Amino acid sequence: MEFGDKDEKPLNILILAAGLGTRMRSDRAKVLHDLDGRPLIEHVCETALSLKPKKTIIVVGHQADKVRKAVDEAFNGAQIEYATQKRQLGTGDAVTAAKELLSETNSTVLVLSGDVPLIEQKTLRELIAVHKLENAACTVLTVKLENPSGYGRIVRGEGGFERIVEQKDATESQREIAEINSGIYCFDSQKLFHALAKVETNNAQGEYYLTDVPRHMLDSGETVALFLHDRPVEVEGVNDRKQLAAIERMINIETVEKLMLEGGVTFIDPRSAYISATAVIGRDTVIHPNVTIEGDTIIGENCVIRSGTRLSNARVGDNVEIRDNCLVIDSEIGNNCAVGPMAHMRGHAVMLEGAKIGNFVEMKKSRLGKNSKAAHLTYLGDATVGENTNIGAGVITCNYDGVSKHETQIGNDVKIGSDTMLVAPVKIGDGATTGAGSVVTKDVEPGEVVIGVPARSMKSAKK
Ligand code: UD1
Numbered sequence: 001m002e003f004g005d006k007d008e009k010p011l012n013i014l015i016l017a018a019g020l021g022t023r024m025r026s027d028r029a030k031v032l033h034d035l036d037g038r039p040l041i042e043h044v045c046e047t048a049l050s051l052k053p054k055k056t057i058i059v060v061g062h063q064a065d066k067v068r069k070a071v072d073e074a075f076n077g078a079q080i081e082y083a084t085q086k087r088q089l090g091t092g093d094a095v096t097a098a099k100e101l102l103s104e105t106n107s108t109v110l111v112l113s114g115d116v117p118l119i120e121q122k123t124l125r126e127l128i129a130v131h132k133l134e135n136a137a138c139t140v141l142t143v144k145l146e147n148p149s150g151y152g153r154i155v156r157g158e159g160g161f162e163r164i165v166e167q168k169d170a171t172e173s174q175r176e177i178a179e180i181n182s183g184i185y186c187f188d189s190q191k192l193f194h195a196l197a198k199v200e201t202n203n204a205q206g207e208y209y210l211t212d213v214p215r216h217m218l219d220s221g222e223t224v225a226l227f228l229h230d231r232p233v234e235v236e237g238v239n240d241r242k243q244l245a246a247i248e249r250m251i252n253i254e255t256v257e258k259l260m261l262e263g264g265v266t267f268i269d270p271r272s273a274y275i276s277a278t279a280v281i282g283r284d285t286v287i288h289p290n291v292t293i294e295g296d297t298i299i300g301e302n303c304v305i306r307s308g309t310r311l312s313n314a315r316v317g318d319n320v321e322i323r324d325n326c327l328v329i330d331s332e333i334g335n336n337c338a339v340g341p342m343a344h345m346r347g348h349a350v351m352l353e354g355a356k357i358g359n360f361v362e363m364k365k366s367r368l369g370k371n372s373k374a375a376h377l378t379y380l381g382d383a384t385v386g387e388n389t390n391i392g393a394g395v396i397t398c399n400y401d402g403v404s405k406h407e408t409q410i411g412n413d414v415k416i417g418s419d420t421m422l423v424a425p426v427k428i429g430d431g432a433t434t435g436a437g438s439v440v441t442k443d444v445e446p447g448e449v450v451i452g453v454p455a456r457s458m459k460s461a462k463k
């Protein structure tokens, strides 16, 4: 099904995201809280944009600038418009705030909630299809829940839909109703604004409820359809931190199970692994307990990731062992490398095939060549290291002079003695050696051996 066909009304999407989210008890707007490492609003926007609507409009209000910034950063260049709701007077008022942006042509308006992040594109397509089929003024996406507490309930009568009653306005018997309003609807735009004008605030919360719109439509003889969906998880709303944690847990379980069953990944303790839904992990890789894998991390086949390790936007080749308690952020590890325990890679650090870093080694914006090693207690910052080079214990690239950062270049087949200080900018030629405890302040020629403080050539030192 394509939207915007010649004879079709265009599709516009409205995402309600102006509320503070009082129940989160937070200084941060609710839709900016992270789920799977990305703000709630980003999840909803991504799904909305995937439907290729004519317009995508976000109603912002509370912390509007921050919400806009988060969305603009995530969807750089996408056509997203914003409507501002000055005071948060309810979901009905939030839709009214977008009236001007939606009034130019008659359209199908799909309303999404910024706090209902798991809704899937397929479900929305089905909702739109039902809406068209029924030629309805409004179609409400509903589900049945074992515990419907907190949601608006769908009251059905003999003729079908009767009204939506909010939890706070519901009678005892209405609270027994399992079918709830997902907060996701399709509207005919003209009929929507016509009915919205009739909405009043005579309810328990003194707000303009969008949920009153379908009843007003019904009263004017319009058709209100219900689309009862059979996957309640998709419409779980995030209103407090308990719900946020429950959804986070649910996504994680799904991700881990998929990796085990479809990806051939072993989890020693699936309950204690936190894996981003966008991560990729290769076959026969083993993930030990308490591992966190964030963002768009990619891990190859046959790797072992030991306990306590966190990988964030990392790229890991095949046959790599990352030992206990390592932190790898925005960095790359080639095939057959070994890392850790307790190593730290950040700021686009790169290890090429077969390289090794060991205990308490930190690499920042540095490159370690093929089969080179830094086994103990080392800092490599702004450094390039060639192939088959050995960095002894306790070596430091002194890259910062208090004002700016400088580079260290180390060639192939070099031996950097333990406790060497390489005062950048400095170059160490191929095959050179530095003595233990040397402080290298000048470039070292290929094959040269330097010792002492400040380091000088062994030949001249003997004289
Ligand atoms: C709403 C529905 C309820 C439904 C539930 C599903 C109403 C009155 N109730 O309740 O029937 O079961 O969603 O999750 O609509 N917002 C604004 N401006 C406002 C108020 C809210 O933009 O003035 C936004 C919020 O940021 C949020 C969304 O609208 O993204 C829903 O608001 P929320 O307060 O969470 O409504 P619920 O109580 O969950």
Ligand code: MG
Residues within 6 Å of the ligand: 115, 237, 238, 239
């Ligand atoms: Mg809500």
